[in-house]
Amino acid sequence: MSDRFTGKVALVVGGANADESRLLGFAGLSALAIARSGGKVVIADIDDEAGQRSVARMKTEGLAATYVHLDVTVEADWQSAVATTMTAHAQLDIMIMAAGIPDRGETIESTSVDSWRRVMDVTNLGMFLGTRSVVDPMRKSGGGSIVLISSMMARVVRDQANAYATSRAGMTHFARSAAVQYGPDNIRVNCVLPGWTLTPFTSGAFNEEWMERLAKRVPLGRVADASDIAGPILFLASDDAKYVTGSELLADGGVTGWIGPLD
Numbered sequence: 001m002s003d004r005f006t007g008k009v010a011l012v013v014g015g016a017n018a019d020e021s022r023l024l025g026f027a028g029l030s031a032l033a034i035a036r037s038g039g040k041v042v043i044a045d046i047d048d049e050a051g052q053r054s055v056a057r058m059k060t061e062g063l064a065a066t067y068v069h070l071d072v073t074v075e076a077d078w079q080s081a082v083a084t085t086m087t088a089h090a091q092l093d094i095m096i097m098a099a100g101i102p103d104r105g106e107t108i109e110s111t112s113v114d115s116w117r118r119v120m121d122v123t124n125l126g127m128f129l130g131t132r133s134v135v136d137p138m139r140k141s142g143g144g145s146i147v148l149i150s151s152m153m154a155r156v157v158r159d160q161a162n163a164y165a166t167s168r169a170g171m172t173h174f175a176r177s178a179a180v181q182y183g184p185d186n187i188r189v190n191c192v193l194p195g196w197t198l199t200p201f202t203s204g205a206f207n208e209e210w211m212e213r214l215a216k217r218v219p220l221g222r223v224a225d226a227s228d229i230a231g232p233i234l235f236l237a238s239d240d241a242k243y244v245t246g247s248e249l250l251a252d253g254g255v256t257g258w259i260g261p262l263d
């Protein structure tokens with residue numbers, strides 16, 4: 001077992017899918033990896049069943065993990081998750097914000113105002129409330145790392161899912177702004193931009209045939225799995241990235257750099 005995260009406390013939001021006997025989410029896998037590398041982890045999500053199951057399994061391994069309910073659009077939930085973390089561990093060093101909801105198949109005209117607001121709220125209000133809830137405890141811990149999970153859709157667009165792409169692009173700009181504000185407190189703020197990844201978030205849409213079609217658009221020739229994205233998340237969360245802030249780490253297998261096959 002590595003000791004990469006020994007002495008660190010991480011709040012992993014949207015990390016409920018951390019049970020290895022099922023399909024992992026990449027925040028879930030990051031939580032598991034931090035705990036296995038000596039860190040203490042608080043997983044927060046709205047999916048209480050998955051979150052509690054993941055934590056129960058991690059505890060059977062002797063890992064330091066707790067689950068708290070947190071809806072990222074509710075400021076009181078953030079405050080209570082941070083309070084739980086501080087009561088249990090008296091410090092907070094890492095916050096990974098991966099909560100997200102899909103926005104598939106809607107054009108600008110057919111997107112309802114409610115649907116637009118919901119996507120924006122979970123992503124953009126969520127990152128805003130989350131960042132302002134964790135910076136004070138991080139400051140008191142001598143600094144910290146905030147990793148916001150954006151998407152390659154921050155860089156490219158489709159003819160649909162406008163709210164999703166717009167919210168993810170907003171996230172990268174927010175990260176730069178927060179990085180500037182909190183640099184003097186030694187709090188780093190970065191984004192990971194994942195490409196197509198098989199996780200609980202996509203498993204409904206990513207059947208075998210669709211994954212084969214997607215893979216043809218990926219220079220690395222395959223759709224990602226949770227480990228392909230957890231690596232970049234863990235890098236930014238860790239002291240290996242101690243001089244990295246305000247950055248966007250693209251983990252898309254090369255998709256957004258390619259104009260696509262010509263046939």
Ligand SMILES: NC(=O)c1ccc[n+]([C@@H]2O[C@H](COP(=O)([O-])OP(=O)(O)OC[C@H]3O[C@@H](n4cnc5c(N)ncnc54)[C@H](O)[C@@H]3O)[C@@H](O)[C@H]2O)c1
Binds near residue numbers: 015016024072201
């Ligand atoms: N899988 C992909 O292809 C892909 C690509 C780019 C970006 N993303 C983004 O990465 C993030 C992580 O997704 P994943 O693919 O690991 O799947 P995942 O399903 O494991 O993670 C998303 C989590 O967000 C939680 N969530 C949803 N609304 C919430 C809310 N209001 N408050 C708190 N938690 C909430 C869900 O319960 C779920 O556990 C998501 O934001 C997703 O949009 C995914």
